[in-house]
Amino acid sequence: MTKAKTVISYVILCVVSFLSVFPLYYMLCGATNPSIDVIRGKLVPGSYLLENFKTLIEFQDLGRALFNSFRNSILITIFTLLICSIAGYGFEIYHDKGKDILMSILLLAMMLPFVALMIPLFKMFSTWGMVNTWMALMLPSISTPFMIMLFRQAARSFPADIIDAARMEGVSEIGIFFRMYIPTMKSTYGAAMTVTFMNAWNNYLWPKIILQRNESITMPMLVANLKSGYSVDYGMLMLGVLICTLPTAIIFLCLQRSFTNGITGAVK
Amino acid sequence: MKMKRMGIERRYRLIGWAFLLPAALLIFIFCFYPMLQAILLSFKSGSGVNASWSISNYTRILKDKTFKQCLFNTIFYLIVQVPIMLILALMLAQLLNNPKLRFRGAFRTMIFLPCATSLVSYSMIFKSLFADKGLINMILEQIGLFPISWFQNAWAARFVIIIALIWRWTGYNMVFYLAGLQNIDYSVYEASRIDGASPRQQFFKITIPLLKPTILLTAIMSTSGTLQLFDESVNLTAGGPGKASMTLAHYIFNISFVETPKFNYAAALSVFILVCVATLSFIQMKVGDKRD
Structure with missing residues (x-):
């Protein structure tokens, strides 16, 4: 690679990185400045964070939204x-013809658009009297073809010798899964956890439909509520956005390595 | 002995079925069954006991002006945003895959970071950036251009949605390409360079063909995602001005849960989206599968 080309690639990457991070920096500045400065485009962090926080908890039940979002996302992640x-x-481990056929049928579910499912799902849960319950929130989201495929792919690299040895020792089949497979697949679980938690935390459409009581509010719903009303307090809005973004951003930054490794495995 | 062996095989097969049963059942009950219900619902008019079979929901689609507007918007987002985003993602992945490049990890993290924001959150950030007296308009004025009422003009509003989408999803697709590129042995490039292949030839003759499955995967995911676009339309532009930037999913949501519920008609519209997603995925798979 010539020197000019290297310089160009650094310039492109720097510009794109700047554009990617800038709106997040803008959010950070916005959260610490009064509304009028946010609109004017002040790009230096201010000292208005506490005031914005006071306005936010005065208008919205932040504690409840955070609690709900964490509870829902953690439960969904564990079950998924x-x-x-x-x-x-x-x-993968017990594969035969029937299971392979079933897998390709399940993969078709990836093509079904959620908008098409939401009305029948809503009707189903209302006949069962389950609207406003966390079961109704969870059940449609805890089994996804994408995740099954990810773990199926990972199981392919799980050595058969280990299974044979464990069987000789008299370990039960479920025991092999829990005591041997799970500990060796840490990076796959890391990637799956990151994706599932982010999706669960950020999901907006289904919670908005199935959780209609005020006390079931989640963080994305709270953020969406902040813009309604006559005048939008942009400082408060940006603080809400920041609080909603922090958990997923932290999880992503912590699990980044296993996330990329997990995806690399899935793409293979 | 043989009998016993077959017994064990049988036992393992059954255990396998038991392991995958919960996941498979959940997908059948909460994906395939509702889909069937949506299709049945779309062929009925009236509700409850008075419901009768008819195709009136589908003939109504043809006369629906709002539907046509939303369909146009959705297709416009699809045609403009998906190719730009995928090409950009591929370019960035290609740049980052250079082992001699420094700060690769930092660049990758920064470019991926937008994906950590929720769709509602980043809609709000862009709403505020493009506000009438917001930062973007201020910059436009500073450099001597006139400010634009981004959310009062149909094309400007659609433009904001596209910019926001590209910002949010490019890094996500880039990670898939990077993963795909890392599975290609770097020595393939070294060898082709010694044989005198130019970087352009390397890109089109090695990278693209080897990356085809990944490109196919991201193309299908983005197409299906764009056809289902909802959060951005609701929170960034509120579908406005008027219904000029509203997506199909937003429209379906409105006629099911905001206005007087018209579930049957909404179901017909959602079956329409299903057919679009299925057709486009099918075409993409056919094109992607073709051997040169």
């Missing part, structure tokens, strides 16, 4: 990982 990983393991 459990159900999809054991299914992926089952599809």
Whole structure:
């Protein structure tokens, strides 16, 4: 690579990185400045954070939204990982013709647009009297073909010798899964956890439909509420956006390595 | 002995089925069954006991002006945003895949970071950036151009949605390409360079063909995602001005849950989206599968 080309690639990457991070920096500045400065485009962090926080908790039940969002996302993540990983393991380790056919049928579900499912789903849960329950929120989201495929792919690299040895020792099949497969697949679980938690935390459409009581409010709903009303307080809005973004950003930054490794495995 | 062996095989097969049963059942109950329901619902008019079979919901689609507007918007987002985003993502992945490049990790993290924001959150950030007296308009004025009422003009509003989408999703697709590129052995490039291949030839003759499955995956994901676009239309432009930037999913949501509920008609519209997603995925798979 010539020197000029190297310089150009650095310039392009710097510009793109700047453009990617800038709106987030803008959000950070916005959260610490009064509304009027946010609109005027002040790009230096201010000292108005506490005031914005006071306005925010005065208008919205921030504590409840945070609690709900964390509870929902953590429960969804735990159940998704459990159900999809054991299914992926089952599809790969005990594979036969029938299971392969079933897998390709399940993959078709990836093509079904959620907008098409939401009305029948809503009707189903209202007949069962489950509107406004966290079960109704969870059930449609905890089993996804994408996750099953990810774990099926990971199980492919799980050595058969380990399974044989464990069987000789008399370890039960479920024991092999829990005591041997899970500990060796840390990076796949890391990637799956990052994706599932982010999706669960950020999901807006389904919670908006199925959770209609004020006390079921989640963080994205709270942020969406902040813009309604006659005049928008942009400082408060940006603080809401910041609080909604922090958990997913932190999880992503912490699990970044295993996330990329997990995706690399899935793309193979 | 043989009998016993077959018994064990059988036992393992059954255990396998037991392991995958919960996940498979959930997908059947909460994906395939509702889909079937949506299709049945779309062929009925009236509600409850008075419901009768008819195709009136589908003939109504043809006369619906709002639907046509939303369809146009959605297709416009699809045609403009998806190619730009995928090409940009591929370019960035290609740049980052150079092992001699320094700060690769930092660049990758920064470019991926937008994906950590929720769709509602980044809609709000862009709403505020493009506000009438917001930062973007201030910059436009500073450099001697006139400010634009981004959310009062139909094309400007659509433009903001496209910019926002590209910002949010380019890094996401880039990670898939990077993963795909890392699976290509770097020695392939070295060898072709010794054989005298130019970087352009390397890109079109090695990278693109080897990356085809990944490109196919991202193309299908983005197409299906764009056809289902909802959060941005609701929170960034509120579908406005008028209904000039509203997406199909937003429209379906409105006629199901905001206005007087018209579930049957909404179901017909959603079946329409299903057919679009399925057709486009099918075409992409056919094109992607073609061997040169």
